[in-house]
Amino acid sequence: SQQGEEDPQALSIQEGENATMNCSYKTSINNLQWYRQNSGRGLVHLILIRSNEREKHSGRLRVTLDTSKKSSSLLITASRAADTASYFCATEALQGGSEKLVFGKGTKLTVNP
């Protein structure tokens, strides 16, 4: 079963608005990562947040982590058309006897100019 699941599956906003995406996971983690993927291209790492961190910033990105609720959120402020992409969270999961990095199915963000 999926370790990390993003919500919503799709989000459409106007340029300048903020976009919030959520990720929920099932088992305890040491850290959680967010990636961006432009259509058909490779994923690009955005932020890694550790389990002892509650919030992390990088430019217009703000990531929060609530380990008690097993959830994380990615906020993009003052969105731009260039932010149009799919956003994935990635967490550790124990699969087949070893820990692996498991990606959610992503939130598809469309920023309309």
Next chain:
Amino acid sequence: EAQVTQNPRYLITVTGKKLTVTCSQNMNHEYMSWYRQDPGLGLRQIYYSMNVEVTDKGDVPEGYKVSRKEKRNFPLILESPSPNQTSLYFCASSRGGQLNNEQFFGPGTRLTVL
């Protein structure tokens, strides 16, 4: 420039014709892996390698082979491709293990098996 390269970027082939997708990174990363991405299924790991001569199965290894003879290269081999291997493939690398390090992804290889 630090990067992961994959070749070819696009490939159309026929069932049963052996093919290799190459992956190379110039960051001296120990960890490399292959993923496939399919609509509705997300990104699934095929194989990974912790270092030279060390490879292990991911979630969907059936029908694939890999090798890690050199640190920089991690080719994906499809000995007898089938239509269900039509997918978008990504190679990735990271320093150390994947769980607490940023992964660098290649640009992807779009494979169609007829």
